[in-house]
Amino acid sequence: MIENVKQKQQELATLTDSVEKVDLLKEISEYFQRKDPLQALQYATQAAEIAGRIGYDSGYAEAIFLQGKHQNNLGQYVESMKLLKQALSLFETLNDRTGYIKALNLKGMVNYRLGDFQDALVDLTEVLKSEEDIDDKSIRASALNTMGNIYSDLDDYDNALKYYQEGLEKFRETGDRNGEASILNNLGILYSDLGAYEKSLSHYLACLKIREEQEDPRGIAITLLNIGDLYMKQGEFGKALACHHNALDINTGIGNKAVEAHINGSIGKLWVKQEKWEKAIPYLEKATELAAEVEDRNLRVQTLKNLASAHEALGNMSDALSYFKMCYQIEKKAFDEEYKERIDYLKNRYEAEKKEKEAEIYRLKNVELARLYDHIRLISEIGQKITASLSLETILTTVYENINQLMKADGFGIDLYHPETEEIEYKFFIERGERLKPLTGSVHDEGSFSAWAIRNRKEVFLNDATQEYMAYIPKLKAVGADEGGETLSALYVPLIVEDRVVGVVTVQSFDPGAYTPADLDMLRALGNYIAVALDNARAYAELNKAIDDLKTAEVQMLQSERMASLGELSSMIGHEFNNILNGISSPVELIMSQPPLDEDVIWHCWESDQEGHELQAYLEERRQVWEKIREASKMIKLASDRAFETIRDLQAIAGGKSRKLGLTDIVETLEETIRLQRHKLHKIEIVKEIEAEQFRVMITSGEMGQIFMNFLVNAAHALEGQEDARITIRMRQQDGGVEIQFADNGKGMSEEVQKRIFEPFFTTKGEKGTGIGLTMVKRIVDQRGGKITVESQEGEGTTFTIWFPQEIQELSKHHGN
Structure with missing residues (x-):
């Protein structure tokens, strides 16, 4: 094959026909896609330049697609996404369905690697629905592989295994050895997550054998990295280190920065686990640098936290605090972006659902459908209200005030899950209109339906609690107090945001047979909003706590090192926020001091002020009160803006x-x-x-x-x-x-x-x-x-x-x- 490629490279230099030259450049580019992605990218770029210059539209579209493919292999996912979107537009203009599906499949894979599971699932679902439009089974197999990755990351291992196995069969049918290796590698990861280490290692080794046969250095490096991580989980640090260094040596030859970042991060983590902090730091610093370059935010946050821990263990408190600040800034930015994206997504989804249901109601004129639409509209309205709030209490009470419009709720509760302590906080439960005292319990409590829903990440559906509880908690002798005492019907839905369980929402009834699958669907839909809202409120609370913790740490260091940079920053923060709070307190006092509306004066004017002079005078007085309140509100808004600006200026000041x-x-x-x-x-x-x-x-x-x-x-x-x-x-x-x-x-x-x-x-x-x-x-x-x-x-x-x-x-x- 090498001789053949060399022959084609020589042929390339003698070609005069530009179209033939573009096609040959694409062919050589595809050959090098795994052996040398950077060289493959150079050939694809040259093909795109020539095709664009001569107006060879189909060749240009395919060359742009190849550029996106190679950028993906190099770990440059943002650049890959730009190129794939361009390729999709070109294929659509050319009415090239196969090219379009091929680019859409790769776009789904890049969306997955960028952490955008929602868009990835949309892309891949369209690919799988288009099987009849294309003859290439390997495209469907690739989509199945990526779907398996998504469900694996969401800890839905049953679905992940289903997609992997179907994808593996397709790859073997088409003889696609690289695709087969990819799924074997992913199965190794899945079994590792499940703790089935022997199965995991056997799949990794099978994958490694194929990739060595295919002379795929990038794939070999990734597989060795995964094997090293597996050994690290098992505490076999010597074997793990050998695999990681072997992977690093191989990756050096191809220059894949994303892979290099993960390898360095794993080596650093390995040394951290052995508490060899000084050995860990250089690898973690390199991983952090590369993660920033390839825009891998999750890896960067993970390595920054490990760096902070390493420096803290070595007594380098200033460096530890510096890395903590960097980590905090990245997570804050991610929270801001994620919060805006979630709100926009929910608003768009609400509008789309609204238009769709309006059209169906008009077309079908179905009373039941109209009722369902009203429920969806109400769910969306509730969702908009709670996701716009960062107050936990507001979120909880808003849901409760509206839940009875959707379904029967003699009892209603929202429980919060704290994975760091494995505790469930039974924060909010109302029964017969009375709010019960909050309680806490263990997620391992085998007598709690909430705990069962969290542990299993599944819903609980009861229409006769006296009999059906056995399907969930067979050791329970009687329905517990937290389940409502007289409760006969109940729904429990785990609240999941991204891949994290943040709590449980439950509705309960004293009547048997109170709920239908449609009620469960509605509670599940509402639960999606509740999960996002609770996660936003949690993140906001953690952000405030982080700021408070930072202030406390700065005050403590100021006592021992008053002239140090951290002490100076602490004083600056205190000075600025004292000024800002001073600028808020007086307007608030002014607002609170204004007299309320005097209804007696208004009724008096209504009954006896025929000319309206007294009413006019009173209205003028109220207008002046309103002007004072409005001016005071402006001052509070200005002070709030200054507070946010002061926070943004802290880095510059420090x-x-x-x-x-x-x-x-x-x-x-x-x-x-x-x-x-x-x-x-x-x-x-x-x-x-x-x-x-x-x-x-x-x-x-x-x-x-x-x-x-x-x-x-x-x-x-x-x-x-x-x-x-x-x-x-x-x-x-x-x-x-x-x-x-x-x-x-x-x-x-x-x-x-x-x-x-x-x-x-x-x-x-x-x-x-x-x-x-x-x-x-x-x-x-x-x-x-x-x-x-x-x-x-x-x-x-x-x-x-x-x-x-x-x-x-x-x-x-x-x-x-």
Whole structure:
């Protein structure tokens, strides 16, 4: 075969017909797809360039498809997805059904590798439904293989095994040895997950034999990696390390970064299991770097956690905290993206279901279908409400308030599962309208239907609990208290998001035969929404806890290392959030102090105010109350926005890294900051001497707000108890730049204080001060190439002057124009 390829490569150099050259490039590219994916990609890219230039449309579509295929083999899944979408569009335009299904099958595989199971299942289901449209059985076999992977990752091993076995038969029928090896490898993974290690190893070895026969270095490396992981599970670390290093050596020759990332991660994990931290760290660092490059978020988070553990074990607390922060930032970003995607998906699904059911109701005019549609609409509405909330209590009560519109619910409950402790929290249960006290229990409790549903990841369907309970918990002598006492019918549905069980939802009735399969379907559909909502609420709570834990850790380290970077960050966080909370508390108090609507006045006006003068006066009074509330709400919103912006700015404040700069209207930022601090400034005269309506400076609004906030807070502190308190704020063009001054007529500072005013942790406020505010202001000004000075005399006041350089102004004017 090699001689044949060399012959074709020589033939390539002599071809003059461009179409023939494209076809030969594609043929050579497919030969190298497993032996050397990078070289295969180069041939496919060359074919696409020539085909595009000469207008060879079918050749161009097939070359683009091959590029996507090779990028997948190289672990570049995002780039592969872009190319496959382009190929699908081209095949559809050409009405090439076989090419379209082939590209759709590979797109499903890439969606799976990117963790998008929903889209992967949609793609692969269409492929399997299109068997009659194509003659190539290997495409169906490949789709079955990927379906098996998805169900395996979802821990649905029965379905996974079914798809793998059907796919294996198809591959063997077509003589596709590479496909056969792929499924054997996946069966090895499945049996490993089930703890059947001997079966797992036999399938891996069968796979390895085929891949060696096929001279497939990438496949060999992956199989050796899996065998090494299997040995590691069994505690045979020497064998595991040998397999991993062998896989790493083979992969070095083909340069597959995704495979290299997983191998390094496994070696690092192996050393971690043996508590050989220093040996683990280089491999984990390499795995983290490669995982970031190939955008494998799950692997990156896993390796970062292992790195944090390794450094913590070695006493490198600063490095451990750094890796924890990186891990937290990645997971936070993933949560934000996932939350938005879930909401969008649920909204789109709601609209699609709504239109579909409207069409069916109109067409069939079926009363039963109309009722079903109403239930789906209600489920979707409930789902939208609860997935839009991050409050656990709101989620629980919202579901309960609506459940009786869907089905009979004499008893209703939602239980939360905590896998880390293997405990079930019976958080919310209402029976006969009365909410019962929360309880906790073990997931291994053989007398609990909730525990059975969680352990088995299956529903419980009871229409005669006195007899049917035996099918689930045969050791139970009588229906337990948590099942409702008099309960005769019950449904229990495990709440699963992605592949994790997060709880159970149950409805119960005192009547026998209360539920139908349709009720179970509705509760299952509602359970999908509940699972997403609970997971969002859990993630939000964990995020808040992570922030609280971070603050606690920073305070503890500040006590022993006050000048360390972690201590500085802790003080900055405290300083900023104190200011932000101060900006929220007064508006809230203002809102709470407003009088309620006086119905007696309105009725009095209705009965006796013929001319309407009294009513008009009262309405004007209410309008003023409303204006106060609206203004206070705006101030709270501004403070909330500033809080989010402060969190985003923490990395820049702590590490010297800045986000992308923008042109900030500092006059507007000043007004916002003054409004936020109005509660502190209400007894102080604010004099603004600003030459122009707008000054735009290349700086983040968060940085500028921090500067203004510090000056206002410090000035207010200096003016405490002074009757003629005044702050004068000036902005003007000066020396080709912009100059900002904050002057107060407070108590002033001594020369000694002025010399130390910008030192970290120096404060004149005693226990009330952090000593970090002006340090932060100076850092921001210096970073932007500016200058800051202070002039003060005791008993007369203090003036701070900031100047930003000419370059910033010129850039601002250019962008402004």
